[in-house]
Every structure is written in C-alpha cells, then in structure tokens.
Amino acid sequence: MTTETPDISDIKADNVGDFRFPEDHKYNSGFGITEKTVDYISDVKNDPDWVREFRKHGLKTFLEKPMPTHWATKDLENIHFDQFRYYLSDGQKPKRSWDDVPEDVKRTFDRLGIPEQERKFLAGVEAQYDSEAAYSNVKKVVEEQGVIFLNSSEALQKHPEIFRKWFGKVIPTGDNKFSALNSAVFSGGSFIYIPPGVKVKHPLQAYFRINSEQFGQFERTLIIADEGAEVMYMEGCTAPKFETATLHSAVVELVALKGAKIQYVTVQNWSSNVFNLVTKRGLAMEDAEVRWIDCNIGSRLTMKYPGVIMKGKRARGEVISIALANTGQHQDTGAKMVHAADETTSNIISKSISIGKGRATYRGLVHIPKHLKGCKNNTECDALLINSSSRTDTYPAINVRGNQHATQHEASVSQVSAEQIFYMQQRGLSKAEAMSLSVNGFINDLVREFPMEYSVELKRLIDLEMEGSVG
Amino acid sequence: MSIAVPISESKASTLAPSASSAQSHLTPDFTRLSDAPAWFQNRAKAAWDEYQSLPMPALKDVAWRYSSAKRLALDSLHTATTPTDADKQQAIKQSHGLEKTAAKFIFVNDVLVHTSGTGLQPVCSTGILPVAKDDELAASQFDTQATGPCHVICLPFAEALKSHGDVLEQYLMKREAQLGSEKFAALHLAHVRAGVVVIAPKNAVLEHPIEVFHWTSGEGALVFPHTLIVTGDHAQVTVVDHHGSLHDEATQSIAVADFVAGPGSRITYVNAQELSLKSRALHISSTTVGRDATVKALQLHLGAAFSRNETVSDLIGEGARSEMLGVSLPFGDQNVDMRTLQNHIAPRTYSDLLYKNALYDQSKTVFAGLIQVEKGAHYTDAYQKCRNLLNSDEAEAASMPGLEINADQVKCSHGATCAPISADELFYLKARGISDHESRKLIATGFIEDVIAKLENESLVQHLDNLIEAKFARMI
Secondary structure, three states, rough: OOOOOOOHHHOOHHHOOOOOOOOOOEEEEEEOOOHHHHEEEEEEEEOOOHHHHHHHHHHHHHHHHHOOOOOOOOHHHOOOOOOOOEEEEEOOOOOOHHHHHOHHHHHHHOOOHHHHHHHHHEEEEEEEEEEEEEEEOOHHHHHHHOOOEHHHHHHHHHHHHHHHHHHOOOOHHHHHHHHHHHHHHHOOOEEEEOOOOEEEOEEEEEEEEEEOOEEEEEOOOEEOOOOOOOEEEEEEOOOOOOOOOOOEEEEEEEEOOOOEEEEEEEEEEOOOOOOEEEEEEEOOOOOOOOEEEEEEOOOOOOEEEEEEOOOOOEEEEEEEEEEOOOOOOEEEEEEEEOOOOOOOEEEEEEEEOOOOOOEEEEEEEEEEEEOOOOOOEEEEEEEOOOOOOOEEEEEEEEEOOOOOEEEEEEEEEEEOHHHHHHHHHHOOOHHHHHHHHHHHHHHHHHHHOOHHHHHHHHHHHHHHHHHOOOO | OOOOOOOHHOOOOOHHHHHOOOOHHHHHOOHHHHHOOHHHHHHHHHHHHHHHHHOOOOOOOOHHHOOOOHOOOOOOOOEEOOOOHOOOOOOOOOOOOOOOEEEEEEEEOEEEEEEEEEOOOOOOOOOOOOOOOEEEEOOOOOOOOOOOOOOOOOHHHHHHHHHOOHHHHHHHHOOOOOOOOOEEEEEHHHOOOOOEEEEOOOOOEEEEEEEEEEEEEEOEEEEOEEEEEEEOOOOOOEEEEEEEEOOOOOOEEEEEEEEOOOOOEEEEEEEEEEOOOOOEEEEEEEEOOOOOOOEEEEEOOOOOOEEEEEEEEEEEEOOOOEEEEEOOOOOOEEEEEEEEEEEEEEOOOOOEEEEEEOOOOOOEEEEEEEEOOOOOOOOEEEEEEEEEEEEEOOOOEEEEEEEOOOEEEEEEEEEEEEOOOOOOHHHHHHOOOHHHHHHHHHHHHHHHHHHHHHHHOOHHHHHHHHHHHHHHHHHH
C-alpha cells in the first residue's frame, strides 16, 4: 500500500480499512424498519410507483419469513433489526470525477487505493459510500461501445426498459429473508449492460464502503451480458470496526444471454463486526458461462452461496471460493448449482482455512432434475485447519435424477504437514514464514484465478491473517 | 431438543388421561411388564409419555430433508397380534439362513416361536460385565476368576430382562436417538418385548453367527424388534438380523439395535431388511466402540416401500474402529433413506463409511451422513463415501455427506458420486457375448459386492449374495 502521504502513514498495515470520518448525512431513515422507513427511502430516491410497490412487497415478505436458524447458525439471532439505520446519504449525485467527490469520501477511497487502481487497470469504477454511490465513471472507450455502467438508482431512472425486464427475476423477493429485506430497502449497487458481441477488455469495479455505525448497507447489483458479450466485474468492500454490529445484505443478479460470459470477482474484507448476508445468483442461457470467484476474509458472519441456474443448453456454471476464518469469524460459504437444461456443466472448487477459533463452513447444493441429459457436476472442497481450536464443516446436498448424468463430490480436511514445515525450517525459514508459505501454496491454484492486482493483494491479506497464529 | 410438552402434567398420573389422544390406538400393553424389573416398567412408561409429547417430525426438519416422516405415519397401524399356528409354521419353514449358526431365534409379530443353538449356556453369569466408567469401558471390570473362555450369553429380550436385568438397566437404549426419529425410538421403548440380547464376556469368541428372524403378519401390524450386543475384553460375536413379512401385506417395523463394544472386542452385525413391498421399515442403531475395539455393521435394504436407517457410531476409546456399511438396490417406487453419524470423541480413532446404492425404475435414495470430530479427538481418521449407480432415467439420488471438524491433526474425507453404468464397462462385457441385461446385472452386482466383501466372513458374504441375487431375480 502507499504510505507516502503523511495523513495515512499512521495506518497500520493490518487494518487498512479500519478508519472512519465523521457522519454527515442529509438523509437518514432512522433506526428500525417499518413501512415508514420504506416510504422514506422511496421519497428520497424519487422511486417510480412500481418500485415503491416492489419495496412494500419486500417488506411484507421480510416480516413474514422466519430466520433460517433451523439449518443456519444461531448467531443470526444476534441481529437486532431495530438497531440498524437502513438509509444514510448526503443527498449528492455520484460524481464523474474524483475532484468533485466530497473531501472525506475522496480521502477514504484514496486510502483504499481505488483511484490509483482505476488509472492502472480498470475500465470503470463505481464507489459506494454508505447507501449511495459517491463516484461513478466508465472509460470513454468502453462507453462508446455501448456499455452501460451506472449505479442502480440512476439506471432505474434512465434505462427502465432493460432494468425492469430482469430486475428481481433471477432472485425473487421471497427467495430468503434477507433477499426480501434487500428488496424493501435496496439502495446503490451497480447496473451493467453489455451490448451483443462486446467484450470488455478491462474489469469494471465497484467498491463498497460503510462509514457509519449501526448501519445496514443493501446494494443491489444487476449485470446483463447480451448475446456473445463478455465482462469481468470486481467488487471489494471494507468498513471500520465498530463496537456494535453492522449489517450488509446485498442482492446480486447476473444474466448471461446466449453465448455470453460473466465473471464476478469478490474480495470481501469487512471488519469483524459485520454480518454479511448476501444472495448472489446468475442465470446462464444457451452456451453462456457464469463464473463466481469469491474470496471471503473479513466479517463476523458471512452467509453467501453464489448460484448459477443453467437454463440453456451447454451452459456452464462455476464457483471458485476461498474462505479464511480467524477467531471470532464464521465463514459460511458455498455454492448452488441448478441444472435446468441438457448438457450443462458445473464446477465448484472451495478451499477454506480456519485459524485460531475461526469456523469455516461449506454448504452446497447441486440439483439435476429429471428428463435432462448429459449434465455434469464436479465439486471439490478442501479445508485446512491451522490451530487445534479451529473448526471446519462441510454440508453439501446433491440431488440427481436420471441415469444420464455424472456428479462427483469430494471433500478433505487436513493440517499443514509437519514434514513440509520441517523442510522449510531446515532451509532457514521461521516457523511462521513456513506456515504462511504452506497456506499460500494450499490456495495458490485458486488465487491464480483472480486478476493479478487482486491476487497480490490477496496473498498479502492472508499473510496478515496468519500473523501470530503460529508459535 | 426443546419442545413444548403439552401433556407433561399427566406424566405423574399414569396413562389413563392421555388415552384420548390421537395416538392412543398404539397404547402399549403395560400388563406385559408385571414381572419386569421396576426400572424397566418406569422407563417404558416414561417413554410412552415422551412419545406422546414429541411432535411428529415436521416437513422442514433438516433430519428429514428430501424425505418425510409422513412416510412412517402410524395412523393405520396397530401393534401386531399374537400369531396363528399356521403363521408360526410358515415362519419356521421360511427362515432359511446361514448354514452354521451359534444360535437361531425366530419371532413372529414380536412373539418367540422357535429357538435353537448350543454352546450358549450362561456360564459366567455374574460380575462379568463391562461397566461404563468415565465414558470408557474399563478393562478391569470383567470377571477374572473364571478360568478358560467364558460362554456367550444370548437370550430373548423378555428373558434377559428377568435374568440379566442389571446389564439391560445399564445399556438399554442409553444412547438417545438424534438423527430424526426420537419420537419413534420412544414408541419402541414403550413397546419393546422381542429381540435378542447378546452378552459376550471377556475373551469369549463365537465362531458362528447368531441369527435372528423377525417376521410380521397381518395388515397394519407394527413390530418393535430389539437387538442389544455387549462385549467384554477381546470377545468376538457376529449377529445377523432378518426382517421379513410372511404375507404381501402392509406392515411396519420400528427396530432398535445397540452395540457396546468393550476393549479389544469385535462385533459384526448385519441388518437384512426384506419386508414386503407395501411395508415400511425403520432401523435405529447406535454403536459405542471402546478402546481398540472394532465394530462392523451392514445395513442391507432390500424390501419395503420405505426403508430408513439411522445409524450412529460413537468412538469413545483410543484405537476404536468403526466400519459402517450400507447397500440398497431399490426398484419400482421403493424409497431408501439413510442417515448416519460418525462421532469421534476419543483421539486416535478410525471410522470408515461406505454406502452403495444401485437404483432402478422410479426409486429414490437419500443419504445424509455426518462425520463429527469433537474437541480433543486429535489424530482422527474418518472417511465417508456414498456412491449411487443410476440405472433408470427416473431414479433419483440425493446425497448430503457432511463434516464437522473441531480437532487438530485430523484426516478426514468424504465423497459422493452419482453416475450411470460406464459405457466402456458395458461394451467390454457385451463384446464377450454377454447380453445387455446380464451385463448390467453383473456390473451392478460387482458395484455392491465390494461393500459386502468387507464383512470378511465367507459364509456370511455368500448368504447375503444369495439374498441380493434373489432380489435381482424378483426385479425382472
């Protein structure tokens, strides 16, 4: 990270996201969630009527649905919905230039290195600060290709015809309690449309930042890749560490039309007071491909199972997942693969590392219904336990109908081998270095799937998490 | 489980008040207990209360995912009635089992109708039994006065209750059911009267298996077969349970089989379920494996419209080994539901689970297994594999292999596969002039044979192969 500017030199390397600026909100929905909260958000955002209705329906569903604690962790009961604020913003429109972004916000993203990355290798950036985007820009070349990259509020106003067609279609409001909550109070997130045949060379990026205490961030992202289009989207996130809990509950919908390809990369590094309960799902039509590359390092509890519905022939779905759970963290991640057409293939590779008292859970669903032909699934999940109080769980569910498919699931749990550590120590590495090298080796083949800049960052983050866990 | 207990007040006031409840048609005959030990009377009555207070497992219950407790609905059932002489004769005639057995018991509708066997006299009748101490079977708690190997005690349940009440008090259903059928286990305990209790003292080795047949007769008959095996140091026993229907009627079996393996002992157990295709079977089993002991248990699901096993292995002593095996080959609209738990409590324990299903027609299997490695159970080796061979376009297999690891230095893996017969294998056989049908049968037989072979008992393997062969013959 950069340390030349004096005002950030005091930040320690291991908590790069742990700083905050005073709150300055023009719009604040207050604590708790009621119909008034929803109306308030609709009023502030000047929603069309159908969106207001959509929100109301979401609220009703949210209130009706029970917490899924019959299968999920009891830690969910520690979420007190009346102790969050559901909408906070300064009422400004997203800026096209960093110079116009308010000073606090600009310095926030400067510290996180976003403008620098943008110059280097991104095709477009959207930066969200609490409930609304502060900055949103896409490079001119990309814009000229007809690519639409906006925050979801703007897209609603400017492109209702594309937006409405797919909005809420991949993940219905009633999918789960948290997708319903998001439907009620969503704000921010990206809307991307890639025209037929356009292959976006460089990744588009969104960065989500929570600055305020006792706050819930509910962005909603919708990406549509038209026939034969290709795009890579990356998201990152951080928040300062508060004493109280913070809630992040996003809904991300991807639509890959015939022959299109979407890659969605997440590096999640929320602070350890954040409940990160996210619903992500992609729809892959004929010959299309949806890939989720998902890395979870931060948060208190993450529950996230990116899914792909393979709706067209020969569609492909893939989830590559890395999870790192340190003391006080529970990474409950996994994948969902729903095969709904012939000759569809899916692949899930998940690697988790539990450090200290951390708990990593893999939860998966593979569904191949009847009367399909030639579907294939491969699932591999490997877990590494670093300390004797670390914990790991695996709960896959595979449902296959018919005799024209092949599925295989494999999982293993292991430790860093004593021989490996001994070998490296003999060659002069400290035990901690040897351990770190070993862990990086464990996930190396997956880290390579991330864009270069991210994989370097990822390795650094993992080294930081490993620090102090050995010896 | 925390469950509201609406009738808990009636607990003290005997059973009369609850007779009005919807489940009262299964009220146990408590008069059968008149000469049973007091502790058993109390437990049976408490179990009846518990049964009535527990709700039927709900549709969204994770322990019943992809399946439903409704399949075991008890509404149209009644406790099996005393068998007729004709049924008794038929049962004895049909009980073809192993060539050589140490003892053979035949029950019809929970009534003992035949017993044979030698070498089972209760020579070491007192002070020979393992006593649970700090979760570990203490090695020294066995009779050391007896000279030479002791004989194995093998008694029908009712008799064992009288003569070895102290052993039963210690071990009878002490491991609570936890894989979804708590309610049915309580019903079993309230009704249990048939089955076999095997007590193998220190060093007792049985060369041949003990074989038990449980037959049901009568539309809607409900039976509660019980098996309890307790072994002392280095004892070795094999027990084979058969469950069958005498007629083509809808009957139901709610069986419980518990094994307590003392240090260094070996238990081999087979549950061969061949109930009529209208019937339903539930088998709840728990195994406690002590230091250096080995338990192998096979679930062979052949009959019944719905067959479910809930099998738990607790590995409580260092060096304990548990092999959990399962085979099913459902056809028509048969449903097989398998739930397992490999629970590693002590360090340096080993468990290996292998379940294989060959599915035909519209049949369906559900496998849900969990390896749980508790805190402190370091150096655990645990494996779990479920493989499904899908032979029809309408067959359906659901697999939920699970891991929960809480310890260090653990080697664990699990795998689940679903696939059709490989085209290459089929081609190979057909190229040698074997018909398509015969080739498929051969491949399926080979597929499940390696599970059966793990029993490492030639005559037992041969016998089970015959049962499987007979099932293939019925499927045509």
